[in-house]
Amino acid sequence: MSPPASPSQVPGPFAEPLTQIPVGHGPLGIAMAPDGRHAYVTNFGSGTVSVLDTATRTVTATVATGAGPWGIGVSPDGSAVYVSNFGAGAVSVLNTATNTVTATIGGISSPVGVGFAPGGQFAYVVSQGADTVVRVDTATHTPVATIPVGTRPYNILITSDGTRAYVSNFGGDTVSVLDTATDTVLNTISGFDLPRALALTPDGLRLYVTDYGGNTVSVVSTSSNSIVRRVGGLSIPFFVTVAPNGQRAYVSVDGTSSVQVIDVATDTVTGTVPGLNVPNWLAVTPDSRFVYVVNNGGDSVSVFGSPPGIVPGQGPIGGGTTVTIIGRHFTGVTAVTFGSRPARSFTVLDDNTITAVTPASTGAVVVTVTGPGGTGVLGHFYYIPPPLLTALSPSGSPVGGGKAVVISGIYLSTASAVKFGSTSLFLTVDSDNQLTVIAPAAPGPGNALVQVITPGGPSNTLTYTYA
Numbered sequence: 162m163s164p165p166a167s168p169s170q171v172p173g174p175f176a177e178p179l180t181q182i183p184v185g186h187g188p189l190g191i192a193m194a195p196d197g198r199h200a201y202v203t204n205f206g207s208g209t210v211s212v213l214d215t216a217t218r219t220v221t222a223t224v225a226t227g228a229g230p231w232g233i234g235v236s237p238d239g240s241a242v243y244v245s246n247f248g249a250g251a252v253s254v255l256n257t258a259t260n261t262v263t264a265t266i267g268g269i270s271s272p273v274g275v276g277f278a279p280g281g282q283f284a285y286v287v288s289q290g291a292d293t294v295v296r297v298d299t300a301t302h303t304p305v306a307t308i309p310v311g312t313r314p315y316n317i318l319i320t321s322d323g324t325r326a327y328v329s330n331f332g333g334d335t336v337s338v339l340d341t342a343t344d345t346v347l348n349t350i351s352g353f354d355l356p357r358a359l360a361l362t363p364d365g366l367r368l369y370v371t372d373y374g375g376n377t378v379s380v381v382s383t384s385s386n387s388i389v390r391r392v393g394g395l396s397i398p399f400f401v402t403v404a405p406n407g408q409r410a411y412v413s414v415d416g417t418s419s420v421q422v423i424d425v426a427t428d429t430v431t432g433t434v435p436g437l438n439v440p441n442w443l444a445v446t447p448d449s450r451f452v453y454v455v456n457n458g459g460d461s462v463s464v465f466g467s468p469p470g471i472v473p474g475q476g477p478i479g480g481g482t483t484v485t486i487i488g489r490h491f492t493g494v495t496a497v498t499f500g501s502r503p504a505r506s507f508t509v510l511d512d513n514t515i516t517a518v519t520p521a522s523t524g525a526v527v528v529t530v531t532g533p534g535g536t537g538v539l540g541h542f543y544y545i546p547p548p549l550l551t552a553l554s555p556s557g558s559p560v561g562g563g564k565a566v567v568i569s570g571i572y573l574s575t576a577s578a579v580k581f582g583s584t585s586l587f588l589t590v591d592s593d594n595q596l597t598v599i600a601p602a603a604p605g606p607g608n609a610l611v612q613v614i615t616p617g618g619p620s621n622t623l624t625y626t627y628a
Contacts, residue, residue, distance in 0.1 A: 179451075180218045180464040184211040188455045190233040191462065192242065193444040199257070200444055200453055201242050202462060203230035210244055210253075211462075212260055213453075215446065218464060222260040226253040232316070234275035234284065236299065243284050243297075245272035252286055254302055264302040269295055274316035278341065279323040287314045287328060294328060296344060306344045310337040318359040318368075325383075327368060329356040336370060338386055348386045353379055358400040358442075362425060363407040366578060366587045369423075371398040371412065378412055380428055382587035385599050389587065392428055395421055400442045404449040406485075408472045411452055413440035420454055422468060426575075432468050449485070450514060466513060471528055475543045475575060475616035480505065480521040482616075486530065486539055491515050493533045499542055500526030545617030548572040553611060557626035562602040566625070568613065569595055575615045581625060582609040603627040 185204025188211070193200050202211040203226075210230060212222040229248030235257075236242070242255040252272055254264040270290025277284050283305075284297045294317060296306040311330025318327045319341070326339040336356060338348040354375030361368055361383075368381040377391040378398055396416025403410045403425065410423040420440060422432035439458030445451070449472070454463045469487050476482030486497070490512060497504040497517045507517035515530065519542060528539045550570040558564040568579065574593040578585045581601050589597045596613065603609060610622040 179466060181456075181459075182213060182218055182220065182462040182464065184213075184220060184455075184460060184462055185209045185223065186460055188457055188460060188462065189231050189441050191442045191444045191453055191455050192233045192235045193446060193453070194235050194257070195237060195239045195447065197447040200462075201233055201235065201244075201255075202455060203233050203244060204460075205229050205231060205247070208246075210242070210255065213462065215451075215453075224255055224260050224262065226255075226262060227251050227265070232272065232274045232287070234277055236277055236284075237279060237281040241299070243275045243277075243286070245269075245275050245286055247271055247273060247289075250290070252284075252297070266297060266302050266304070268304070273314070274328075276317040276319045276326065278319055279321060283341075285317050285319065285326060287317050289314055294326070294339065308339060308344045308346070310339075310346065311335045311349065315357050316359050318361060320361065320365055321363075322365075327359050327361075329353075329359055329370060331355055331357060331373070336368075336381070350381060350386050350388070352388050357398075358402075360401045360403045360410060362403055363405065364578060364585060366585060367425075369401045369403065369410055371395075371401050373397060373399065376416075378410075378423070384584075384586045384601065389589070390428055392423055392430065394430060399440065402443045402445055404445045404452075404467070405447055406449040406472060408449070409467070411443050411445065413437070413443055413454060415439055420452070420465075426577075434465050437463055450487075469539070471540045471542055473616065474541070475545050476519055477616070477618045478521060478523050478544045478546055480519045482519045484517055484519060484542065486515040486517060486528065487513060488515075488530065488537070488539050489513060490532060490534060490537075491530065494530055496529075496531040496536075498529050498531075502526075543616075545575055545615055546572045547618040548576065548613045548615050548620040550611070550613060550620045550623050553623050553625055556624070557628060558600050560603045560605060560627045562600040562627075564600050566598050566600050566611075567591075567595060568598065568611065568623075570613070570620065572615065572617060573613060575617065576613050577616070578614045580610075580612045580614065585614075588613075600625065 185207035187206030190203040200213040227246030227249030231247040232245040244253040252266040274287040294308045311333035313332025315331045328337040336350040355373040358371045370379045400413045412421045420434040424431045438456040441455040441457045497507040502520040505518040552569040554567045579598045613620040
C-alpha cells in the first residue's frame with residue numbers, strides 16, 4: 162500500500178520576493194554560513210561562486226572555481242566552502258576570510274552534492290559519475306574513503322550527530338542510508354520517483370525528499386527508514402529545506418515557478434511564493450526569518466521573509482514559550498497580549514518581527530500587538546495541556562523490537578515524538594486519545610520508559626518490557 166498523500170491545494174500567496182540579487186549565469190546551488198552573515202551561490206554557467214552579504218543583500222565577491230560548479234557546502238566553523246565542479250571533476254576549497262581558492266581536490270567523477278560532518282573533520286562529496294560518495298579529510302584535502310551508493314546519486318545530508326548520512330539516488334528511485342563510522346550502506350529506502358533534494362527536521366525524526374518525477378515530497382520516518390506519507394500537489398519539486406526552528410519546510414517548484422510552504426506540524430502546504438524564475442536550491446537564515454532562493458532562469462537570488470503569523474503557535478499552559486511574531490508596522494509597539502494577558506516580555510527586532518514570551522493561560526487565545534497606529538490581531542496561540550498516558554498495548558516485546566505499539570491517554574493529538582528510553586521515534590496520531598509507534602530494538606532484556614512529547618510538555622512515563 163502506498164503512503165497517504167496530503168490533499169492537493171493551491172494556497173494563496175503569502176509574500177512577494179523582497180529582493181532580487183543579480184549573480185552569475187545559470188546559478189544552481191546556495192549555502193548559508195553558520196552565522197548567517199554570508200551566503201554562497203554556485204554559478205554553473207559562469208564557472209564562479211558569488212559571495213552574498215546578507216545584511217546588504219549584495220554580491221561582495223565573485224570567485225572563479227572550475228567548470229560547471231554545482232553543489233556547495235560551508236564548513237561548520239564557517240572558515241571554508243567546498244564547491245563541486247561538475248564539469249571539471251574536482252572540488253574547489255574556498256577560504257571564506259580571503260574569498261580565494263586555496264585547494265583543489267581532483268579525481269571525483271561528476272561531483273554534485275556536498276555535506277560536512279558536524280565537527281568539520283570530513284566532507285562528503287557525491288560522485289554522480291561513479292555512483293559513489295567520497296569522504297574527504299578537510300585537514301589535508303584528500304579523499305580517504307569511497308562508498309558505493311545507488312544509481313546517479315544527487316545530494317547528501319549528514320545528521321546533526323554525524324552518525325548517519327542520506328543520499329538521494331535519482332537514477333534508482335532510492336535513498337541510501339550510510340553509517341559514517343564504517344563507510345557502509347546500512348539501508349536502502351525505496352518508493353521514490355526521481356528523488357533529488359533532502360532535508361531533515363531538527364529533531365531528526367523526519368526526512369523530506371523531493372520526488373522530481375512524482376510531483377510530491379515524500380516524508381520518511383528515520384526510525385523505520387520508510388516513507389510514511391507524501392505531500393502532494395507540487396508541480397516538479399526541485400529542492401527542499403527545513404527552517405532551523407523546525408516550523409516550516411520550503412520547496413522550490415519548477416512547474417509553477419514558485420516556492421511552496423509546508424507546515425511541518427501537519428505536513429500540509431499552507432502558502433506559496435510566486436514570481437520566481439526556475440527556482441532551484443534554497444537556504445534559510447539561522448534565525449529562520451528569511452529565505453534565499455536561487456533563480457536558475459533569472460541569474461539571480463530572491464529573498465523573502467517568513468510568512469506572517471506566530472511561530473511556534475502552541476505551547477504549555479504554564480507559559481514561558483518564546484515565540485516569533487511576523488507582521489508589519491511593528492516599530493514603536495508598546496504592548497503584546499495573549500488573550501487578556503500581557504506577554505511576560507517582548508522585543509521588537511525590526512518593523513516586521515517581534516519576539517515575545519507567553520504568559521500562563523489555557524485554550525486558544527488571540528494574539529494582539531499595540532503600536533502607534535492602533536491594535537492589530539496577529540493570529541492565535543494555542544495552550545496545550547500536558548499529555549497523560551494510561552496504557553501500552555502490547556506492553557512488551559522481544560529485544561528485536563519492530564512491533565506496533567498503541568499508546569492510550571489524553572491530549573495526544575499534538576504529539577511530536579515518542580521516547581523509548583533515550584530513543585526518540587516517529588509516531589502516527591490516531592486520535593487525541595491514541596498514538597501508534599513501532600518499538601525500537603533494545604540492547605538486551607529489561608525495561609524502557611515510554612514518554613510522549615507535545616508542545617504542552619512531556620507526559621508521565623509507562624514501562625515497556627523487553628524479553
